[in-house]
Amino acid sequence: MKNELISGGEIFIRSLKDHGVGTIFGYPGGAIMKVFDALYDYRKTLHHVLVRHEQGAIHAAQGFARSSGEVGVCLVTSGPGATNTITGIADAMIDSTPVVVIAGQVSTDMLGTDAFQEIDLVGVTQPITKWSFQIRNPEDVAWAVARAFYIAKSGRPGPVVLDFTKNAQIEKAQYRPTTIDFIRSYVPIPATELGAVECAAALINTAQRPLVLVGQGVELGDAQKELLAFIEKAQLPVACTLLGLSALPSNHPLNKGMLGMHGNLGPNVNTNNCDVLIAVGMRFDDRVTGNLATYAKQAQVIHFDIDPAEINKNVPVDIAVLGDCKETLVAVTEQLVPTRHAEWLKTFTSYEREENEKVILPELHPTNDHLSMGEVARAVSEATAHKAILVTDVGQNQMMAARYFKYTQNRSIITSGGLGTMGFGLPAAIGATFGRPDRMVCSFMGDGGLQMNIQELGTIMEQKAPVKIILLNNNYLGNVRQWQEMFFEHRYSFTPMMNPDYGEIAGAYGIPFKRATTREELQEAIAEMVATDGPFFLEARVIEEGSVMPMIPPGGTVSQMLLEC
Amino acid sequence: MENKLYTLIVHSENFAGLLSQVTAVFTRLQINIESLNVSASSIEGVHKYTITACTDRNNIEKVVKQVEKKIEVLQAQFFTDDEIYSHEIALYKVSMSEFESQSEASKVVRQYNAHIVEVNPVFAIVEKNGSSEDISALYRELSALNCVLQFVRSGRVTIPKSCIEPVSQYLNDRAKEHTNKKKK
Numbered sequence: 037m038k039n040e041l042i043s044g045g046e047i048f049i050r051s052l053k054d055h056g057v058g059t060i061f062g063y064p065g066g067a068i069m070k071v072f073d074a075l076y077d078y079r080k081t082l083h084h085v086l087v088r089h090e091q092g093a094i095h096a097a098q099g100f101a102r103s104s105g106e107v108g109v110c111l112v113t114s115g116p117g118a119t120n121t122i123t124g125i126a127d128a129m130i131d132s133t134p135v136v137v138i139a140g141q142v143s144t145d146m147l148g149t150d151a152f153q154e155i156d157l158v159g160v161t162q163p164i165t166k167w168s169f170q171i172r173n174p175e176d177v178a179w180a181v182a183r184a185f186y187i188a189k190s191g192r193p194g195p196v197v198l199d200f201t202k203n204a205q206i207e208k209a210q211y212r213p214t215t216i217d218f219i220r221s222y223v224p225i226p227a228t229e230l231g232a233v234e235c236a237a238a239l240i241n242t243a244q245r246p247l248v249l250v251g252q253g254v255e256l257g258d259a260q261k262e263l264l265a266f267i268e269k270a271q272l273p274v275a276c277t278l279l280g281l282s283a284l285p286s287n288h289p290l291n292k293g294m295l296g297m298h299g300n301l302g303p304n305v306n307t308n309n310c311d312v313l314i315a316v317g318m319r320f321d322d323r324v325t326g327n328l329a330t331y332a333k334q335a336q337v338i339h340f341d342i343d344p345a346e347i348n349k350n351v352p353v354d355i356a357v358l359g360d361c362k363e364t365l366v367a368v369t370e371q372l373v374p375t376r377h378a379e380w381l382k383t384f385t386s387y388e389r390e391e392n393e394k395v396i397l398p399e400l401h402p403t404n405d406h407l408s409m410g411e412v413a414r415a416v417s418e419a420t421a422h423k424a425i426l427v428t429d430v431g432q433n434q435m436m437a438a439r440y441f442k443y444t445q446n447r448s449i450i451t452s453g454g455l456g457t458m459g460f461g462l463p464a465a466i467g468a469t470f471g472r473p474d475r476m477v478c479s480f481m482g483d484g485g486l487q488m489n490i491q492e493l494g495t496i497m498e499q500k501a502p503v504k505i506i507l508l509n510n511n512y513l514g515n516v517r518q519w520q521e522m523f524f525e526h527r528y529s530f531t532p533m534m535n536p537d538y539g540e541i542a543g544a545y546g547i548p549f550k551r552a553t554t555r556e557e558l559q560e561a562i563a564e565m566v567a568t569d570g571p572f573f574l575e576a577r578v579i580e581e582g583s584v585m586p587m588i589p590p591g592g593t594v595s596q597m598l599l600e601c
Numbered sequence: 602m603e604n605k606l607y608t609l610i611v612h613s614e615n616f617a618g619l620l621s622q623v624t625a626v627f628t629r630l631q632i633n634i635e636s637l638n639v640s641a642s643s644i645e646g647v648h649k650y651t652i653t654a655c656t657d658r659n660n661i662e663k664v665v666k667q668v669e670k671k672i673e674v675l676q677a678q679f680f681t682d683d684e685i686y687s688h689e690i691a692l693y694k695v696s697m698s699e700f701e702s703q704s705e706a707s708k709v710v711r712q713y714n715a716h717i718v719e720v721n722p723v724f725a726i727v728e729k730n731g732s733s734e735d736i737s738a739l740y741r742e743l744s745a746l747n748c749v750l751q752f753v754r755s756g757r758v759t760i761p762k763s764c765i766e767p768v769s770q771y772l773n774d775r776a777k778e779h780t781n782k783k784k785k
Contacts, residue, residue: 159621
């Protein structure tokens with residue numbers, strides 16, 4: 037019926053379906069009941085994943101978005117339901133993840149009265165969203181959803197919040213399917229200047245020692261193939277940021293490894309040896325640059341980015357190539373002269389050898405009986421033929437997994453990079469299993485971060501979400517412990533942590549469990565984990581005082597990495 | 602880099618809640634806003650913010666980019682004082698007894714081309730339109746004569762000296778893009 041009047045709640049659900057949404061992560065509550073009531077009629081085609089805490093919902097939506105490239109959707113109630121998503125919204129903002137959070141809100145006539153479960157959600161989330169909007173009447177619902185999806189996904193992606201008042205959910209209006217692909221005040225992709233493309237190509241053509249820094253922008257822009265053509269034509273060595281690790285296969289000869297505080301020696305040192313630094317879709321985070329006063333001062337810098345605000349933000353840039361890197365990389369590649377840079381490429385080898393001897397081999401083949409974090413990560417990566425999606429929590433588990441996993445496919449690392457949110461890993465992994473049901477999802481956790489959102493084991497149980505949990509248990513908040521060891525004279529202030537019996541916990545949730553203390557047990561447990569259909573919980577009891585190396589100490593210079601602590 | 606007074610002109614859609622987003626950019630970059638003036642612009646439905654702040658060029662460039670990222674902001678631009686013509690208005694409430702007893706006082710008012718807009722037995726109100734400097738200078742002179750009871754000043758109204766109206770240009774370009782997009 038064309039002119040039928042339906043509730044704002046139903047308009048909302050139909051709008052979601054019309055925007056291709058198939059999965060929602062949420063938690064009901066008083067101020068969002070009308071939407072949940074409407075959802076009940078659509079539950080067969082719109083799958084709602086009931087999480088155990090709203091923080092789980094937002095991180096799951098992030099995991100969904102990061103794995104699939106689609107917008108993640110999170111549905112919660114007002115007040116505490118909404119504030120519980122704040123950490124994830126901030127996380128999505130700093131890591132450019134497209135999510136739409138819909139939160140209930142008290143009725144319009146109650147706004148500003150400190151009503152039950154009322155908070156000024158738009159006010160609270162404005163600084164940490166791309167867009168935040170309050171829906172106050174049912175006629176605006178379809179428009180607001182259309183705008184939210186367009187803004188979240190276009191240009192540099194990011195989180196959008198819709199604050200949905202109760203009366204707008206209940207009151208009726210006609211549903212007019214709406215899509216938006218133009219907002220006059222919003223330019224998602226800035227125009228590329230032809231001159232910038234020419235200058236960039238000319239500079240790269242004259243470079244003797246070029247180095248390409250690849251960030252998540254390449255994955256977000258779906259420009260992995262374009263990147264490959266670009267670097268291969270002029271034989272440009274590449275270093276990846278944490279979030280950009282799977283933009284280029286790990287085994288590609290031009291992939292020289294990871295940048296940053298716990299990255300690889302070669303790319304970090306050579307950042308201060310290169311003559312032209314070519315940043316693509318990355319934002320010169322301080323964990324990548326170390327001390328800016330000594331960062332790449334010798335180099336001319338070219339920056340490809342979709343966000344003009346990233347240009348000259350941290351590192352002064354000589355040539356800015358604005359635009360979509362899927363197009364700008366092609367335009368620059370066309371003007372590149374095939375080159376070899378053989379001498380320059382060779383310089384990475386000695387650093388690789390040094391890091392291998394002093395760090396990597398001892399980590400992968402420890403001479404003592406304790407399992408190392410790195411060997412667990414590598415073993416899991418190998419057992420999955422390097423094809424799994426790696427989800428990590430934050431801390432040593434994150435750095436070790438990122439370093440020792442190998443990546444063969446795009447969008448294979450989901451980790452909280454900018455915000456560094458402990459508790460991210462478990463719910464994000466749940467989201468990833470829905471975003472890419474065809475791929476295995478391995479979630480590396482520490483004993484600290486696992487317990488920050490451990491309630492989501494309930495979601496895994498209920499959804500039978502095939503998350504492979506790999507707990508690197510060292511009975512410490514390991515990363516902080518490492519800093520205390522290195523910079524605070526071994527004063528282990530509140531980093532030792534008493535742990536529960538994780539076997540019993542996994543058992544209570546009906547999740548198959550294996551504990552590994554020895555190498556034999558580890559191999560057996562991994563084999564069983566990979567062969568198991570559905571979720572699995574592998575607890576690796578790793579060396580207690582293991583450290584992530586190499587390291588650029590905080591405030592240090594990229595070319596002066598510590599190889600031993 | 603040297604700190605100086607910059608004037609930021611922002612054009613935006615008329616959208617509730619945008620002002621706090623714009624000012625939050627200054628706060629985050631640790632820049633104090635010296636004056637702020639928000640009003641409807643000459644273009645229907647478009648609002649104009651005129652904000653002055655003391656900072657360096659690097660920071661004001663960052664402010665512009667961050668402000669432009671707000672979805673409903675059409676355009677943000679910064680200017681130095683030599684690139685704009687700007688005016689403020691100020692009101693000085695002066696004590697009638699002090700004012701009348703010193704002939705110097707009304708001379709100063711005339712010198713500065715200010716007007717007396719209200720007179721009663723207790724006080725008079727002097728109004729001055731002009732540059733920030735003139736307004737401050739008049740305040741200093743009247744204060745020296747001990748007759749100022751109250752003093753208020755507005756934010757700036759500013760018009761760039763350049764003949765191009767960039768926001769109209771922007772809106773035209775966007776309208777064209779929209780038409781082309783539809784055709785495709």
